[in-house]
Amino acid sequence: MTIDELKNVKVDKVVDARGTSCPGPILAAKKAIAEVGKGQVMEVLASDTGTQKDIPAWCKKTGHEFLGLIDDAGTFKLYVKRAK
Amino acid sequence: MNKKKIMVIATGGVLGLLSVYLVKVGNPANMGYCIACFLRDIAGGLGYHRADVVQYMRPEIFGLIAGAFVAALVTREHKSVGGSSPLTRFFLAFTGMIGMLVFLGCPVRAVLRLAGGDLNAGVGILGLIAGVFIGIQLLNRGFSLGRATSQSVVNGYIFPLTAIIFSFIILSGAAVFFTSKAGPGSMHAPVIISLVAGLVVGVLAQRSRFCMIGGIRDFILFKDTHLLLGFFALLIFALAGNLAVGAFKLGFAGQPIAHTDGVWNFLGMALAGTAATMLGGCPLRQIIAASEGNTDCAITIIGFIAGAAFAHNFGLAASPKGVSVAGQAATIIGIVLVLIVGFVGAYRTSTASGGVNLGQNG
Numbered sequence: 001m002t003i004d005e006l007k008n009v010k011v012d013k014v015v016d017a018r019g020t021s022c023p024g025p026i027l028a029a030k031k032a033i034a035e036v037g038k039g040q041v042m043e044v045l046a047s048d049t050g051t052q053k054d055i056p057a058w059c060k061k062t063g064h065e066f067l068g069l070i071d072d073a074g075t076f077k078l079y080v081k082r083a084k
Numbered sequence: 085m086n087k088k089k090i091m092v093i094a095t096g097g098v099l100g101l102l103s104v105y106l107v108k109v110g111n112p113a114n115m116g117y118c119i120a121c122f123l124r125d126i127a128g129g130l131g132y133h134r135a136d137v138v139q140y141m142r143p144e145i146f147g148l149i150a151g152a153f154v155a156a157l158v159t160r161e162h163k164s165v166g167g168s169s170p171l172t173r174f175f176l177a178f179t180g181m182i183g184m185l186v187f188l189g190c191p192v193r194a195v196l197r198l199a200g201g202d203l204n205a206g207v208g209i210l211g212l213i214a215g216v217f218i219g220i221q222l223l224n225r226g227f228s229l230g231r232a233t234s235q236s237v238v239n240g241y242i243f244p245l246t247a248i249i250f251s252f253i254i255l256s257g258a259a260v261f262f263t264s265k266a267g268p269g270s271m272h273a274p275v276i277i278s279l280v281a282g283l284v285v286g287v288l289a290q291r292s293r294f295c296m297i298g299g300i301r302d303f304i305l306f307k308d309t310h311l312l313l314g315f316f317a318l319l320i321f322a323l324a325g326n327l328a329v330g331a332f333k334l335g336f337a338g339q340p341i342a343h344t345d346g347v348w349n350f351l352g353m354a355l356a357g358t359a360a361t362m363l364g365g366c367p368l369r370q371i372i373a374a375s376e377g378n379t380d381c382a383i384t385i386i387g388f389i390a391g392a393a394f395a396h397n398f399g400l401a402a403s404p405k406g407v408s409v410a411g412q413a414a415t416i417i418g419i420v421l422v423l424i425v426g427f428v429g430a431y432r433t434s435t436a437s438g439g440v441n442l443g444q445n446g
Contacts (some may be wrong), residue, residue: 018231019230019231019232019233020228020231020232020238021168021365023223023298023301024364025338026227026306027224050293055187057306057308058308061307061308062306079305
């Protein structure tokens with residue numbers, strides 16, 4: 001998705017993991033994905049730069065769709081669509 | 085293979101080869117690079133402990149900090165952050181260091197020892213993996229160090245600039261610090277070579293986010309091999325280097341600066357692995373993050389130094405002869421206390437908007 005598309009995507013759940021260090025954001029995402037329905041979108045907010053790599057890698061392993069990320073002045077907004 | 089993976093492999097490879105070279109030019113055998121041993125030596129160099137055979141201001145550490153600091157400044161990744169459970173971090177680092185000194189090495193040295201043919205290190209690495217696994221269970225059930233927040237800019241500069249000042253004092257040759265006349269502390273590469281080796285690894289590790297604990301943790305957590313590639317690159321390049329210079333000797337007995345007590349090699353590294361997983365990374369990664377302005381990680385380094393000083397002042401650290409009764413007791417007590425912190429530290433006090441509970445500072 002493009003940045004503009006990501007900005008307009010309907011978010012069903014926000015996971016605020018800002019300020020937590022690795023692997024805090026990925027653990028928060030793992031926990032929260034269980035709380036969204038199939039096809040719904042979760043937005044993960046993180047400040048740890050490793051999250052840019054970790055969330056896509058986690059999506060690849062779990063089958064969830066990684067829609068993209070926005071770098072908003074040091075806060076990373078990562079969008080994940082639950083697949084199953 | 086993407087650029088990030090290449091960076092991780094390059095970091096492990098360069099670290100491995102430099103370690104072999106540093107031993108060739110003076111560092112103790114299988115100790116070209118060891119964050120735990122070098123912080124222990126620095127604790128001695130500053131006079132924090134009385135073990136006169138392990139006192140030396142290891143330039144590798146100061147180079148590492150300077151390299152990571154400059155790389156973070158250039159890439160605008162230097163940020164002053166902190167306030168995420170500093171005392172818990174200090175405690176975990178203090179305790180984890182005792183475990184590492186019972187084994188006689190940090191995760192980097194564990195791999196370097198194995199690459200030198202020291203099979204005792206294989207036992208230690210199994211303990212490390214067990215420790216990471218336990219740490220992950222604690223994280224999964226809610227252990228969190230909480231959130232770091234932005235701090236006044238000056239906070240993030242104190243740690244790296246102090247290290248750079250130390251670097252200049254060491255380079256000047258001024259006899260300010262304690263220095264061993266015998267033993268591992270007296271064995272070292274020329275200062276300038278050690279410092280440059282530190283700088284190179286500092287830059288690479290900052291760019292790649294190289295982490296020995298992270299490699300094992302991410303593989304167990306979500307089968308991600310990104311950081312694990314660095315772990316294996318370190319092993320393969322150091323092994324190749326050792327074979328090339330004739331420094332490979334396979335076996336358990338007679339290995340340099342190592343003991344053969346498998347139980348304590350395993351438990352020492354299990355303690356270190358659990359503590360490091362709860363801390364979010366290995367000692368090398370903590371140094372890099374502290375150099376990037378993370379004051380929580382700077383407190384962690386101070387915890388490592390204090391733990392090293394305590395271990396040597398009170399006979400907890402192992403020697404090639406084995407592990408003292410005090411060291412064995414400290415390892416068991418350390419494991420119990422770290423587990424208690426892990427269970428009790430499962431805070432659930434904050435909820436992000438529509439999100440999940442994260443930690444005590446959120």
